[in-house]
Amino acid sequence: MKSFCTLSLTVALSMVLWAQPEGQVLPDQPLGEPLTNVQIETMVVNGIPDSTILLKIQIAVDRGMVNLDDSGTALGVLKAKGASERVLNAVVWAAPFSTVWLKRKAEAVVQQAEQKAAPGLPRAAGAYFQTSSGWARLPSFVFWTPFYSGWAWMNGDHEYSIPISSYDREVEISSSKPTFYVRQSRAGQEWDIALVTSQKNRRELQMVSPVGQGKMAAIPAKQQHLVTLTPVVGDIFTLRPTQALLRGEYVLCTGVPGGPGLDVCYKFTVQ
16 A cells, blocks of 8 residues: 555655746736645645645645755655655655756846836847836837848949838937846847948948958948947846937847847837
């Protein structure tokens, strides 16, 4: 009978393992308290049946709400309080799932810090500007520079342009040195602000291909504005031009990791 009960516990807990959820904790959701050794010790001392304690452990694991210690010292304390072999084995099995709880707790701490540093900033990756009515997400587009520069090389010209589309929701900014909030950037990532030009009612981003193999395309210096990238908290960074921007249309651009020549740009207008 003892072997059968142990096998039943193993099968039941294994089913929980396959179904273990790892959802994110939103800042406005209470994290709750996990099941700990102290709580199990209290149940043992109060004479709670083993079957009930095992069920509590199973439910807590299923919800990602365990923070158990299976060290020799911790198990010795439980045994001294009267914990059975079945309960001790369950604690040993469930303890590794504590990483789920610790991860959720760490995420909650970071999200709370993010909300404090940039209240209301959307969770989706992208570039944002804070207006009087809330956060405005800059419209974005992706382009592959070799596609455009290839045509330029065929024409014997190292300069080329990339067409810029119009967007339904243009972000207009009155500040000459705006501060942008970027989510899911990374330390050391290079960003540039470039002026958008107009040629015969066509809006373009001017680029130049340096002579020499292996050199990437770049924005001409006369149209380029350097930016300062400052980490805030978590995956949030701020971007700010080092010099004042004149009135006009601009794009905030950076390279996409893993794609040589692949860039993403965010469009905005300075009034």
